[in-house]
Amino acid sequence: MASIKLTYFNLRGRGELPRLLLAYARVPYEDERIAVPWVDPKPWTDLKPSTPFGQLPIMLWNGEELAQCLGVARFLAKEFGLAGRNNLEAAQVDEIVYAVQDALAFGWEAMFDGWELAKENPSMEKYRKEIVPAILGQIESRLTKRGGQFLVGNMFSLADLQTFFFCSELGLTWSIAVDVKKYPGVDGLVRSVGGLPNIMQWVQDRPASTGPDGGSL
Numbered sequence: 001m002a003s004i005k006l007t008y009f010n011l012r013g014r015g016e017l018p019r020l021l022l023a024y025a026r027v028p029y030e031d032e033r034i035a036v037p038w039v040d041p042k043p044w045t046d047l048k049p050s051t052p053f054g055q056l057p058i059m060l061w062n063g064e065e066l067a068q069c070l071g072v073a074r075f076l077a078k079e080f081g082l083a084g085r086n087n088l089e090a091a092q093v094d095e096i097v098y099a100v101q102d103a104l105a106f107g108w109e110a111m112f113d114g115w116e117l118a119k120e121n122p123s124m125e126k127y128r129k130e131i132v133p134a135i136l137g138q139i140e141s142r143l144t145k146r147g148g149q150f151l152v153g154n155m156f157s158l159a160d161l162q163t164f165f166f167c168s169e170l171g172l173t174w175s176i177a178v179d180v181k182k183y184p185g186v187d188g189l190v191r192s193v194g195g196l197p198n199i200m201q202w203v204q205d206r207p208a209s210t211g212p213d214g215g216s217l
Contacts, residue, residue: 004029008057014069023202077158096159164193
């Protein structure tokens with residue numbers, strides 16, 4: 001069994017997709033969480049110079065260091081059989097994962113900009129009214145074309161887990177509900193993934209985490 005250590009802030013953010021993969025596979029690992037900078041800047045200030053790209057998460061896998069959220073997630077997906085069964089399926093998984101990550105990144109950036117501005121935030125409005133409906137519609141279309149149960153290859157993959165993470169974060173972080181009437185396939189997929197025993201257990205037991213405004217993050 002591999003020796004695994006995952007280092008990220010005490011947030012969900014870019015560390016949560018790797019954590020969800022590890023939870024799904026029920027693989028033991030060290031979940032190292034450092035203080036977020038707005039609570040205590042010193043741990044990240046001390047650690048940052050030693051990181052390969054000045055960012056977290058970082059994963060140690062049998063002593064080998066891997067960085068970047070999607071780099072770590074795609075590696076774990078391959079290890080756990082969730083990256084597609086051939087090159088075409090792998091590419092189909094990646095297209096969903098990267099498209100959703102773009103939407104997540106826009107939302108996170110808009111949210112942090114809003115905290116700094118402490119006033120009306122046009123980027124957050126764009127996220128709610130344009131970015132989120134667009135990506136949900138695109139996922140719904142892909143899901144329908146590929147059979148309606150899973151996003152790739154008629155089997156559970158990283159694409160489905162990334163979609164679950166995104167949609168759960170919409171509710172937890174941005175208080176945005178997935179419209180069941182507009183996106184019934186996405187809603188059903190998210191409910192299905194959220195009902196997987198290992199995922200359900202992780203979501204119930206994971207540490208609580210908050211942003212600078214005290215909201216869930």
